[in-house]
Amino acid sequence: MRYSKWIGVLAFVVLLAVSYMPWVYIESKGITVTGLNAAGTNFGKPALLSLVLGVVATILFIIPYTTAKRANLFFCALNLAWAIRNFIVLSTCRQGDCPQKETALYLMLAASIIMLAAALFPDVELKSEP
Numbered sequence: 001m002r003y004s005k006w007i008g009v010l011a012f013v014v015l016l017a018v019s020y021m022p023w024v025y026i027e028s029k030g031i032t033v034t035g036l037n038a039a040g041t042n043f044g045k046p047a048l049l050s051l052v053l054g055v056v057a058t059i060l061f062i063i064p065y066t067t068a069k070r071a072n073l074f075f076c077a078l079n080l081a082w083a084i085r086n087f088i089v090l091s092t093c094r095q096g097d098c099p100q101k102e103t104a105l106y107l108m109l110a111a112s113i114i115m116l117a118a119a120l121f122p123d124v125e126l127k128s129e130p
Contacts, residue, residue: 008061008076008118012054015111019047021104024090028097033090035108046086050112053079057115069122076112076119083112 019035023046026033031040035047053075060072087109091101 002123004118004121004123005061008072008115009058011111011114011118012058015047015050015054015108015115018104018107018111019051021107022102023086023105023108024099024101026097026099033099035086035104043090046090047108049082050079050086050108053082054115057119061118064124066124069119069124072119072122073116076116080112080116083109 022032022034024033025031026041029040033041033043033046035050036045038044038046057072057075057079060068060075087105090105091099093099
């Protein structure tokens with residue numbers, strides 16, 4: 001894909017912005033959980049690893065070497081796995097209390113999927129051998 005590098009970088013920017021938006025609302029406790037603020041819960045900072053992996057992936061998106069593209073596939077796959085983990089852990093019902101999922105939780109998952117798709121189809125010039 002011709003613009004896969006920039007699509008991956010844009011997906012990281014979306015992931016960065018979504019990390020500060022509300023992901024779930026726990027009505028019984030009156031707590032709004034964001035990617036970087038989960039005070040009152042045991043979730044920690046669920047988006048922190050995604051942001052670290054996203055920064056590494058963004059750097060690897062920009063580097064034009066084949067080895068960087070291969071490594072980027074690993075980091076984007078790990079980022080998607082962490083996003084799926086966050087989606088499951090944050091939206092699971094506990095002790096009869098189901099949190100309300102917000103739009104940003106879905107956007108986080110979508111941005112991670114787009115980053116992996118952009119890493120799967122890198123824009124690499126192949127050298128032709130005679």
